[in-house]
Structures are given as C-alpha cells and as structure tokens.
Amino acid sequence: MKFSQQLRQKVDAIWEASFEHPFVKGVADGSLPLECFTYYVKQDSFYLSKFAQAQSIGAAKALDFYTTGQMAHHAKSTFDAEHMLHEGFAKELGISVDGKIENEDPAPTAVAYTNHILAASYKGSLGEVIAAILPCYWLYWEIGEKYKGSTPGVPIYQKWIDTYGDEWFETLVNEQIDRLDAWAEQASEAEKKRMESIFIKSSKYEYMFWEMSYTLEKWPV
Numbered sequence: 001m002k003f004s005q006q007l008r009q010k011v012d013a014i015w016e017a018s019f020e021h022p023f024v025k026g027v028a029d030g031s032l033p034l035e036c037f038t039y040y041v042k043q044d045s046f047y048l049s050k051f052a053q054a055q056s057i058g059a060a061k062a063l064d065f066y067t068t069g070q071m072a073h074h075a076k077s078t079f080d081a082e083h084m085l086h087e088g089f090a091k092e093l094g095i096s097v098d099g100k101i102e103n104e105d106p107a108p109t110a111v112a113y114t115n116h117i118l119a120a121s122y123k124g125s126l127g128e129v130i131a132a133i134l135p136c137y138w139l140y141w142e143i144g145e146k147y148k149g150s151t152p153g154v155p156i157y158q159k160w161i162d163t164y165g166d167e168w169f170e171t172l173v174n175e176q177i178d179r180l181d182a183w184a185e186q187a188s189e190a191e192k193k194r195m196e197s198i199f200i201k202s203s204k205y206e207y208m209f210w211e212m213s214y215t216l217e218k219w220p221v
Contacts, residue, residue, distance in 0.1 A: 002181045002184075003180065003184035003185075003195075004134075004180050004184075006196075007131075007195075007199045007200075008138075010196065010199075010200060011135070011199070011200055011203040014200070014203045014204055014206075014207055015139055015142065015203060015206075017207050018139060018143070018206055018207050018210060019142075019143065019146055021207065021210040021211070022214055023036060023040070023210040023211070023213050023214040024143060024147075024210060026214075027147075027152060027157045027160060027161065028147040028150040028152060028157070028161060029150065029152055030151075030152030030153040030154045030157055032214075034093070034154075035216070036214055036216065037089075037093075037156065037157070037213075038093045038095060039216050040213035041086055041089050041090060041093060041095065042095060043106060043107055043109075043110045043212065043213060044086065044209075045090075046106040046110055046114070047106075047110055047113065047114055047209070048078055048081070050117060050118060051078055051114070051117065051133060051136065052075045052078040052079055053075075053118065053121075054117045054118055054120075054121040054129060054132060054133050055072075055074045055075035055078060055129075055133065056071070056072065056075045057118075057121040057122060057129060058071040058074075058121065058126050058129035058130065059071035059072040059075065061125060061126040061129060063126070067126070067179070070175065070179075074172065074176075077172065088159075089156055089159075089160075092155075092156055093156070105219075107212050107217045107218065107219075108217060108219055109205070109208045109209060109211070109212035109217055110209070110212065112205070112208075113205035113208070113209060116198075116201060116202065116205060117132045117133060117202065120132040120198045121133075124194065124198070125183070125187075125191060126179075126183060127180065127183035127184065127191060127195050128191070128194055128195055128198055130176055130179055130180045130183065130195075131180065131194075131195040131196070131198040131199040131202070132198050132199075132202050133202070134176050134177065134180060134199065134202075135199060135202040136202070136206060137169075137173045137176055138173050138176075138177065139203070139206050140164045140169070141164060141165075141169055141173045143164060144161060144162075144163070144164030144165030144166070144169065145165055147161050147165070148161070148165040180195075
C-alpha cells in the first residue's frame with residue numbers, strides 16, 4: 001500500500017466528519033446562511049496567502065529543478081485561484097476593497113492552522129511541506145467529487161462545488177499525492193512518522209476550519 005493510501009485510511013473518520021459538516025452540506029444543498037460563507041471567504045483569503053508561502057518554501061526545499069518549478073507553479077496557481085474564485089466571490093458578497101479582500105484580524109483557527117503549516121514547512125523537508133498542505137488539496141477534491149451534481153440554487157455555492165470537482169483541480173491533487181509517495185519511498189521511518197503526524201493534524205484543522213466558519217468564530221477576549 002502506498003504511503004498516501006495509508007495516510008488516507010488513518011484520517012478517514014476525520015474526513016467523513018468534514019463531508020457531513022453542516023457548513024459543507026449547507027453549501028451543497030443551498031441552506032448555508034450567506035453570512036457564514038462570507039466569513040469563510042475572508043478567512044480563506046488569509047489562509048491561502050500563507051498556503052502559497054508554504055508552497056514556495058517547498059519549491060526552495062526541492063532536490064531537483066523540475067520539482068522546484070512545479071512547486072512554484074502551485075504557489076502561482078494558489079494566487080490565481082485567489083483572484084479568480086475568491087475575488088469574484090468577494091465582489092458579489094461586498095467584501096472586496098479595491099480588488100482585495102481585507103482581513104486584518106483572522107480567526108483563531110485560521111491563525112493556528114496556518115502557523116501549523118508554516119512551522120512544518122520551515123522546520124521540515126519537502127515531504128513534510130507536502131504532508132502539511134496536501135489535506136487541503138485532497139479533501140476539497142473529494143468534497144467536489146462527493147457533491148458533484150448538487151444544485152444548491154445559490155450561484156456562489158454552485159461555483160464553489162464545480163471548481164473543486166473539476167479535472168484541472170484533480171490534476172493538481174494527484175501530482176502532489178504522487179510527490180508525497182515518491183518522497184516517502186526514500187524517507188526514514190522517523191521522517192515518515194513526522195509526515196504522518198503533520199498530515200493528520202492538518203486534516204483536523206480542515207474540520208475546524210468548517211466549524212470556525214459555521215460558528216463565525218471570534219477571539220474570546
């Protein structure tokens with residue numbers, strides 16, 4: 001069994017909880033209050049800015065020129081996605097200022113999740129970078145597949161579902177899965193244990209991100 005398949009088995013219950021979270025199901029059936037989705041878009045804008053930084057760190061830690069180029073391409077793709085998808089949402093939701101989403105006070109979960117990703121990226125190998133960021137790619141793709149064909153009746157929600165169920169996104173996901181497996185083949189057992197721990201923690205944070213958005217999480221003080 002490939003390393004990625006082992007990790008997927010270990011997080012199955014966590015990902016199932018994400019599939020069934022009222023935020024995700026609410027997007028799919030159109031019942032999610034628009035206030036929650038607006039909050040999510042602002043938080044995700046902050047998250048993606050840090051996600052692209054982690055991808056760029058991965059580019060610097062790659063051991064061959066091709067992988068450096070591909071990881072840099074992924075960082076650029078994250079930037080493009082931010083502009084194409086989130087900026088379009090932001091304009092419709094009225095949260096775009098001069099073409100940018102302002103979020104000067106990100107929520108506790110958004111800060112904690114991005115700190116986890118950046119810490120793993122700065123401290124670890126390319127394999128650990130990918131372990132930190134892959135759950136975001138992979139889980140979103142599985143959500144897109146699971147809810148493909150849904151008709152929420154809300155144009156923004158429909159676009160969100162269609163984006164993550166699209167073939168171009170599947171290609172990005174599979175590329176990173178393959179990269180993780182290739183790295184794991186030459187990694188030590190200690191490094192693979194670290195990669196596993198990082199992957200599981202990122203999966204938990206993905207669930208918490210839905211909860212954060214659904215509850216409009218705020219700092220307690």
